[in-house]
Amino acid sequence: MIEKERMIHIFKTMNKIRKFEEKALQLFEQNKLRGSVHLCIGQEAIPATVCSLLRDVDYITSTHRGHGDCIAKGAELGRAMAELMGKATGYCKGRGGSMHIADFTKGNLGANAIVGGGLPIAVGGALAAKLKGTDQVAVAFFGDGASNIGTFHESLNLASVWKLPVIFVCVNNLYGISCHVSESTSVVDIGTSRAQGYNMPGYSIDGNDVITINDVMEKAIARAKAGEGPSLVECKTYRWFGHWTGDPQVYRTRQEVEDWKQKCPIKRFKEYLITNNILTNAECVEIEEDAFNQVEAATKFALESPEPDTSKVMEDVFCEN
Amino acid sequence: MSIKTYAQAIRDVIAEEMRKNDKVFIMGEDIAKQGGIFGCTRGLLDEFGSERVRNTPISEAGFVGAGIGAACAGMRPIVELMYMDFTYVSMDQLLNQAAKIRYMFGGKATVPMVIRGQQGIGRGNGGQHSQCVEQFFMHIPGMKVAMPSSPSDAAGLLRTAIRDNNPVMFFEHKALYATKGEVPDDPEFAIPFGKANVLKEGKDVTIIGTHLYASKAMNVAKTLEAEGIDVEVIDPRTLVPMDTETMINSVKKTGRAVVVHEAHRTGGPGAEIASIITEGAFKYLDAPVIRLGAKQCTLPFNLGLENAVVPQEDDIIRAVKAVLYQ
Ligand SMILES: Cc1ncc(C[n+]2csc(CCOP(=O)(O)OP(=O)(O)O)c2C)c(N)n1
Ligand SMILES: [Mg+2]
Numbered sequence: 001m002i003e004k005e006r007m008i009h010i011f012k013t014m015n016k017i018r019k020f021e022e023k024a025l026q027l028f029e030q031n032k033l034r035g036s037v038h039l040c041i042g043q044e045a046i047p048a049t050v051c052s053l054l055r056d057v058d059y060i061t062s063t064h065r066g067h068g069d070c071i072a073k074g075a076e077l078g079r080a081m082a083e084l085m086g087k088a089t090g091y092c093k094g095r096g097g098s099m100h101i102a103d104f105t106k107g108n109l110g111a112n113a114i115v116g117g118g119l120p121i122a123v124g125g126a127l128a129a130k131l132k133g134t135d136q137v138a139v140a141f142f143g144d145g146a147s148n149i150g151t152f153h154e155s156l157n158l159a160s161v162w163k164l165p166v167i168f169v170c171v172n173n174l175y176g177i178s179c180h181v182s183e184s185t186s187v188v189d190i191g192t193s194r195a196q197g198y199n200m201p202g203y204s205i206d207g208n209d210v211i212t213i214n215d216v217m218e219k220a221i222a223r224a225k226a227g228e229g230p231s232l233v234e235c236k237t238y239r240w241f242g243h244w245t246g247d248p249q250v251y252r253t254r255q256e257v258e259d260w261k262q263k264c265p266i267k268r269f270k271e272y273l274i275t276n277n278i279l280t281n282a283e284c285v286e287i288e289e290d291a292f293n294q295v296e297a298a299t300k301f302a303l304e305s306p307e308p309d310t311s312k313v314m315e316d317v318f319c320e321n
Numbered sequence: 322m323s324i325k326t327y328a329q330a331i332r333d334v335i336a337e338e339m340r341k342n343d344k345v346f347i348m349g350e351d352i353a354k355q356g357g358i359f360g361c362t363r364g365l366l367d368e369f370g371s372e373r374v375r376n377t378p379i380s381e382a383g384f385v386g387a388g389i390g391a392a393c394a395g396m397r398p399i400v401e402l403m404y405m406d407f408t409y410v411s412m413d414q415l416l417n418q419a420a421k422i423r424y425m426f427g428g429k430a431t432v433p434m435v436i437r438g439q440q441g442i443g444r445g446n447g448g449q450h451s452q453c454v455e456q457f458f459m460h461i462p463g464m465k466v467a468m469p470s471s472p473s474d475a476a477g478l479l480r481t482a483i484r485d486n487n488p489v490m491f492f493e494h495k496a497l498y499a500t501k502g503e504v505p506d507d508p509e510f511a512i513p514f515g516k517a518n519v520l521k522e523g524k525d526v527t528i529i530g531t532h533l534y535a536s537k538a539m540n541v542a543k544t545l546e547a548e549g550i551d552v553e554v555i556d557p558r559t560l561v562p563m564d565t566e567t568m569i570n571s572v573k574k575t576g577r578a579v580v581v582h583e584a585h586r587t588g589g590p591g592a593e594i595a596s597i598i599t600e601g602a603f604k605y606l607d608a609p610v611i612r613l614g615a616k617q618c619t620l621p622f623n624l625g626l627e628n629a630v631v632p633q634e635d636d637i638i639r640a641v642k643a644v645l646y647q
Contacts, residue, residue, distance in 0.1 A: 034624060035445030086445075086623035097447040097622030113449040114410065115379045148378035149410070176379055178355035184378035251354055308621075310629040317618050 002214050006052050007278055008287075010210055013048035014266045015291035017068040020077060023295050024067065024084060024098075028245045032303070033084055037098050038065040042208075042240040045265035046171055047072035049213040050139060053221055059107045059125035059138040061118030064099045065171075065239070066111030069141050074106040077298035087305035093316075094308040115176075116149035118142060119168065123155045126166035126224075137165045137224045144234075145176025147190045156198040156232065165224035167217065170234040171207065177243045178251040191234025200230050207235025208265035211272070237265070323506055328498040330472040331361045331437075334479045335399060337508050339369055342397065345483060348375035348384055349401030349438075358403060359439060359498050385411040385436065389419045392434040392488075399483065402438035405492060406452050419488040420463030433486045437479070441532065441583055442620060442627055443496030451620040451627070453532075453584035458490045459560050459593060465489040465514060466560040470535035472502040474558060477512030485514070494532045515562035519571070523553035526641050527571045527578045529594055531557060534581045534632070541637045550641065560590050568594065569601035576607040577644040583631050586614030608644040613637060 002010070021039045028037050040047070043065075051060065051072035062069035070080055075091065083090030084098045091101050102110035109125055112118040122140035129136035146152055147170055159166045170190050174181055187193035195202020201223065203216045213235060220231035238260035242249050273279040279287075325333065339345045346369075347362060353376040356363030366374045377384040381402065388398040402408060408415060415436065422430045442451045458466045465487055469475040475493065482489040504510075520535060521542050530538035535556040542552035553571050557564060572578045578598050580591035591612035598610050613632040621627055 035447065035622065086626075094623040095448070095619070095621040095626065097445065099447055099449075100622070113447060114407070117449075145379045148380050150380070150382050176350075177358070178351045179376055179378070183376060307625055308623050310625050313621065313626050313629045314616060314618055
């Protein structure tokens, strides 16, 4: 059950993510961003809903497609945008970039450019919670492609035998770069099928539906907090844009993309909110505009921020004892 | 001769060797329909089909290991790693398995396999996608290490790599893929391993540079020529086996050496080369050998920071002047 206030929070977060990503694309096309940018447009329901159930003390690990995860976990848009631009005011002082935003004060243990790199780290966050006797939980976000790398399998087994409070959230957007899941993955439903092998509850659900994601995550979090161990939640969704900005997308049809755009998670949740008299259309539009304005302000902050000081490049290799 | 990019040169050699030998096949992520994210396998799927041009799941330890097994069983796999940073994900298969199989099993097995992919800076990919990692494979015995710095070297060294009966780490550089150069049309054109390339002769100082630093060293040589300094430039081409003779003889002539690469300076290839020169030409040296390499910090995302971490041409010029006591 989602209480009204949290519903509105989720809707706001989804809009912030969407506007942030649209801006990132625009800035990239204007040559204001370096490197490659992996957009999560079309997948917003997952981070927004999952993180609405987490507190600052709960952990997440994220991926190369991690802007949405970090925003949902409470990142300031300005510092996130500044990191995309490699500015000194960015979350990682401009050293990380788009694929490496971390904010330890909000429980974000970092985005990872190594596919599968974050899962064991989330397991470690959950292990620490167990050892310290806290009620913290950890969530590992990762893609369908990541479910084929060794760390996925090692992490699920470890978390299962140690009954750790971790939830593995597989964001199945049907592709790992150009490779369709059916070409790379031994099962159709990663959530239900692979969980069996590791003796934990597994779910394969509609990742564009806030209500479904919420129901399943509530169960998984309750189980984690009760000391019963991990769960695997596969959320089926789609990325509207290329794997990265500039992807020729030879591996899919325009029609497929258009079909999925019809299943827009934000539009769908908006309709739900209006139908159920939670928000009026006018209130929804206001939230959308507010998200846009927040992103504009964040972009201004990032553009005006200074470049990092090159004389400090050797700082932070080690810390003081 | 044909003018080709570094990426085309690689693609063409793979295709030619696959045509000649049906034991040769290639696997890696997004190499089939997509043709590799840098285009090095473009068109191969259409010509050779999906059995010999295999898309893999994101399972580096798994498919690198499968390459080793297939090589032991008589095939000649080429395994593409999308970024050589991902060698770390498959390191056990590379260094505990591929490198050791022949020796540990008493010389009975052969592992004719090429692991190829790109590395280095140049695309703002951040700390886990910008590293140079050749040094790890020099340290552990059992693998050959090639470092082509031009389209022609890419073609000639790759053909040798594919025909070699040992595991070969073939390091490409992402910033070189679009560079163009003349490549011999001879379908047997091959450059032997362990033969350095003397890019320019000179009598005052020897600069030894790999990958991007072969051409940067040439630029520096040109700049310094105007100041009356005559630089010899050597590209080792392969680090295992290493052409120690060419480098030692060069320093016997010049008496001074600067070694430069993009990999981290500490424990990098330059440390090994500096030792080889010091041991082999000690009496001829007029100054200590200087090594240049990336600073001991993770490659930062920001361009200004990245430039502050890896050696610049100015750093090479300063090093040359330092060994000349200028
Ligand atoms: C270990 C490793 N192998 C390969 C890559 C290159 N790579 C980056 S993202 C990606 C696809 C990931 O697919 P998925 O896990 O489904 O996430 P998505 O991009 O769809 O969000 C690949 C192959 C990498 N970063 N790390
Ligand atoms: Mg995916």
